[in-house]
Amino acid sequence: MVARGDRLYHGNTCVGCHGSNAEGTPLGPDLTKGKWLWGDGSLAAISRTITEGVANPKEHTGVMPPMGARSSLHPKSRHSPRISRR
Numbered sequence: 001m002v003a004r005g006d007r008l009y010h011g012n013t014c015v016g017c018h019g020s021n022a023e024g025t026p027l028g029p030d031l032t033k034g035k036w037l038w039g040d041g042s043l044a045a046i047s048r049t050i051t052e053g054v055a056n057p058k059e060h061t062g063v064m065p066p067m068g069a070r071s072s073l074h075p076k077s078r079h080s081p082r083i084s085r086r
């Protein structure tokens with residue numbers, strides 16, 4: 001689970017805005033310090049942020065695309081083995 005998340009994070013555009021250690025850049029916030037701008041840091045809140053993206057950031061200049069703009073993360077994608085309905 002963690003390894004898969006790591007692969008997803010680094011193989012994805014997340015790095016560009018949140019930094020390779022998830023410690024943040026001017027474009028996107030630090031995800032490691034336990035301080036959350038969107039929601040309470042619960043899995044549910046974080047999942048919602050990642051699913052919906054952040055169109056109007058509070059403190060950063062990047063605009064976070066839903067699912068990191070990666071189509072294979074999209075629930076309707078046929079390439080996602082985890083959520084495919086088949």
Ligand code: HEC
Pocket residue numbers: 009012013014015016017018027028029031035036037038039046049050054056057058059060061062063064065067068
């Ligand atoms: C184009 C830049 C960009 C990309 C790409 C991006 N993010 Fe973000 N992310 C942001 C911004 C901007 C915010 C909101 C910051 C604010 O409101 O000031 C944010 C917020 C978040 C939050 C909520 C942080 C909080 O404090 O509540 C999480 C979790 C998150 N991103 C995870 C991810 C993950 C995982 C990916 C890859 C799938 C990703 N982001 C890709 C820019 C980005």
